[in-house]
Amino acid sequence: MESVVKLTGVTKEFRNGSGISGISLELQKGDVYGLLGPNGAGKTTLLKVITGLISPSFGSISLFGHDLELSYSSSMRKVGCMIESADFYDYLTPVQYLKLTASFYPNIRPERIAEVLETVGLASFAKEKIRHFSTGMKQKLAMSASIIHSPALVIWDEPTNGLDIEGVVHFRALVKELSVNHGITFLISSHMIHELEQLCNRVGILNQGVLIREGEVQELLTDSLSLEEFYITELKRGKEVLENGRLKSGY
Amino acid sequence: MDGLRAGIKNELLLMFYRKKTLMFFIISAFIPLLLVFLFQALHPILGLVAVGSSYPVQMLGIYTTFLIPLFMFVEISELFPQEVSSRTLKLTLLKPITRLGAYAAKFLTLGIAIGGLLLLLGIVSTLCSFLFGTLNIGSVGIIGLIKAYTAAFLSMWSLAALFVFIAQFFRSADGFLVFSIFVFSGAKAVPYFISGFSSFSIVSYTDWYSLWLSHTISAGRLATTSLFLLSGLMLFLSMGYIFFDRKEV
Numbered sequence: 408m409e410s411v412v413k414l415t416g417v418t419k420e421f422r423n424g425s426g427i428s429g430i431s432l433e434l435q436k437g438d439v440y441g442l443l444g445p446n447g448a449g450k451t452t453l454l455k456v457i458t459g460l461i462s463p464s465f466g467s468i469s470l471f472g473h474d475l476e477l478s479y480s481s482s483m484r485k486v487g488c489m490i491e492s493a494d495f496y497d498y499l500t501p502v503q504y505l506k507l508t509a510s511f512y513p514n515i516r517p518e519r520i521a522e523v524l525e526t527v528g529l530a531s532f533a534k535e536k537i538r539h540f541s542t543g544m545k546q547k548l549a550m551s552a553s554i555i556h557s558p559a560l561v562i563w564d565e566p567t568n569g570l571d572i573e574g575v576v577h578f579r580a581l582v583k584e585l586s587v588n589h590g591i592t593f594l595i596s597s598h599m600i601h602e603l604e605q606l607c608n609r610v611g612i613l614n615q616g617v618l619i620r621e622g623e624v625q626e627l628l629t630d631s632l633s634l635e636e637f638y639i640t641e642l643k644r645g646k647e648v649l650e651n652g653r654l655k656s657g658y
Numbered sequence: 659m660d661g662l663r664a665g666i667k668n669e670l671l672l673m674f675y676r677k678k679t680l681m682f683f684i685i686s687a688f689i690p691l692l693l694v695f696l697f698q699a700l701h702p703i704l705g706l707v708a709v710g711s712s713y714p715v716q717m718l719g720i721y722t723t724f725l726i727p728l729f730m731f732v733e734i735s736e737l738f739p740q741e742v743s744s745r746t747l748k749l750t751l752l753k754p755i756t757r758l759g760a761y762a763a764k765f766l767t768l769g770i771a772i773g774g775l776l777l778l779l780g781i782v783s784t785l786c787s788f789l790f791g792t793l794n795i796g797s798v799g800i801i802g803l804i805k806a807y808t809a810a811f812l813s814m815w816s817l818a819a820l821f822v823f824i825a826q827f828f829r830s831a832d833g834f835l836v837f838s839i840f841v842f843s844g845a846k847a848v849p850y851f852i853s854g855f856s857s858f859s860i861v862s863y864t865d866w867y868s869l870w871l872s873h874t875i876s877a878g879r880l881a882t883t884s885l886f887l888l889s890g891l892m893l894f895l896s897m898g899y900i901f902f903d904r905k906e907v
Contacts, residue, residue: 458752461906480661484754494745498675507671510664511753 409436410472411560411592412457417466419456427452427616430466434594434609436559439586441603441624442596443638444613450596451491453613454564457594458488470560484512487553488562493545497538501529501548504537505555512556523551528577542569550578554585561585562594567602575602582606604634612641619645661755665763666770668750669737673771676736682729686775689725690717690783694790710791712798714783715806715871721779722810722864726772730818731838733771737764738822738902740831748907761902765822765895772814780807802871809867816860816887819894826901860890 412434419426427449434440444450455461457468459479468475470482495504502520509515524530527547537545546569553561567575579602585591597603603610604624611621620627620641624634631637673679690713741747750760780803798806821838828834845861856862866883869875 455906460748460751479756480754480759483752486752488752490748490752492745494749496672496675496746496749498677499672503671503675507668508749508753510667511661511755513660 410434411436411438411470412594413469413472414457415467417453417456417463417468419452419461420464425449425452425616426464427456427613430613430618432611432618432621434560434592436592437586437590438609439582439593439607440595441607441610442594442613443598443600443603443610443634444596445642448613449616450613451564452616454488454490454562454594454596458486458490458562459483460490484556485559486562487556487558487560489546489549489553489566490562490564492565492568493542493549495537495545495548497536499537500534501537501551502533504548505552508552509555515556519555523555526554526581527551528574543571543574546570547574550581557589558591560592560594564596565598566595567597567599575599578602579606600635600638610634612638612645614642614645617645661753662759662763664753665750665755665759666766669763669767670770673733673736673767678732678736679771682725682732683775683778686721686725686729687778687782689720690779690786693717694786698790711787713787713791714780714803715798715867717779717783718776718806718810718867719865721776722814722867726775726814727817727842727864728839729775730768730772730814730821731835731842733768734818734821734825734838735828735831735834737768738825739828739834742829742905742907743831745907747905751907757903758899761899765819768818768822769815772818773811776807776811776814798871805870806867809870812884812887812891813860813863813866816891816894817864819891819898820860823894823898823901826898826905860887860894863887 410433412432414430414432417430418428420428425447430453442450442453452461456463457470457475459475471485473482475482499507501524505520505523509520521530521533524533527550529544529547529551532540532544537548540548546566550563550566553563567578570578582593582595583606586593593606595603595607607624609621609623610627612619627637628634631640694713741750751757755763784803824838824841825834828837842861845859848859849856849862863883863886866887869880869883
């Protein structure tokens with residue numbers, strides 16, 4: 408199997424004490440990996456570290472077998488991202504924004520812009536200013552921008568935020584289509600646990616900056632009825648371990 | 659290199675999609691015309707006011723003191739603090755371009771815009787002096803004009819490097835804009851109180867182009883001041899990059 412993302416002991420410490428600690432993780436080509444965790448668990452921080460938006464305090468990150476720091480541009484050419492929130496230059500139209508995005512990648516056909524807008528259901532809003540868009544529409548535009556160059560790895564942070572029911576169904580179909588038919592690897596962080604259960608072959612649970620469990624969805628669910636039940640159980644167990652650790656250390 | 663090229667293209671397009679940039683260019687093109695009509699109206703009354711071949715240089719004085727610094731502050735505020743506060747900086751940083759490439763693209767774009775503004779002013783004011791001017795008022799030849807405008811570009815770009823560095827400490831575009839105007843005005847006023855300050859202040863070099871038109875200035879002095887501006891540009895540009903590179907978005 409071909410390694411797409413490899414993290415070894417990645418730690419990021421912020422001044423307020425939050426961050427992520429000692430995360431090791433590997434994604435293989437074709438994986439649809441779901442990152443779960445409560446608010447403030449460190450999911451966005453982890454995704455920002457993987458995409459080079461913030462530097463890790465310790466540890467190494469490699470994308471497609473190359474160290475991220477040493478080959479940032481060439482690695483990022485194969486990555487499509489939507490991190491934290493869908494923010495845009497709101498004085499642009501989707502077409503203008505996608506043209507700007509496309510200029511960073513070689514050999515993107517002009518028709519590709521219309522294609523991706525059609526894919527996410529924004530074709531009829533192609534020439535409207537982004538400032539008039541709802542959160543869900545911005546989310547869809549961010550998705551379209553992240554797949555315009557047919558990346559090998561897609562990293563989406565809370566992609567279903569603000570999407571209506573139709574949008575969520577569309578999102579699910581898009582991930583399935585791209586992963587099954589095009590072999591694209593996905594790393595998705597989300598609170599929509601039912602979505603992840605349907606989409607992902609692997610999940611990781613992050614709590615207080617630590618990856619407390621990760622593995623194949625089928626394996627993790629052998630003792631649980633659903634991913635939701637498994638997630639709640641693991642979070643409780645994680646908290647107990649943390650509390651016991653604090654008691655033993657006298658903290 | 660591809661990333662840098664795409665970065666510059668992107669920043670230039672973003673700059674011209676912003677209405678305020680277009681407004682600056684339109685105003686810059688109209689001011690020399692308006693002043694020509696004003697001078698022509700005042701000429702019968704005051705007599706001394708007239709448009710001559712030195713008109714493009716006179717205009718340069720107004721532009722390098724007021725309009726270009728203001729344009730620069732507005733553009734720098736959009737290129738740096740505004741991108742941080744509106745969280746759009748990540749849109750560039752997540753593309754196949756290094757941080758150095760993204761920073762260089764922004765600074766080069768700023769240089770292209772300043773150059774474009776000077777070129778526009780040069781063309782419009784030269785046309786004004788041809789069309790409405792009185793012959794033999796001042797004597798600045800075409801070589802002199804090119805020297806003056808090139809020198810003005812270097813002094814403006816060095817000034818831009820200083821304010822790009824300052825911009826790295828701001829997360830609010832408005833805050834940066836107000837602070838920059840205060841710093842610029844303050845630095846312009848200080849030489850009236852502290853003699854010698856102007857020799858070491860990039861802000862005092864906004865009228866540096868006039869040295870290039872003087873026949874009494876030695877080549878050595880021109881070389882020294884050129885090196886001072888270039889080293890200031892490199893120093894502030896490098897220091898700005900250190901802080902830009904550390905930015906966590």
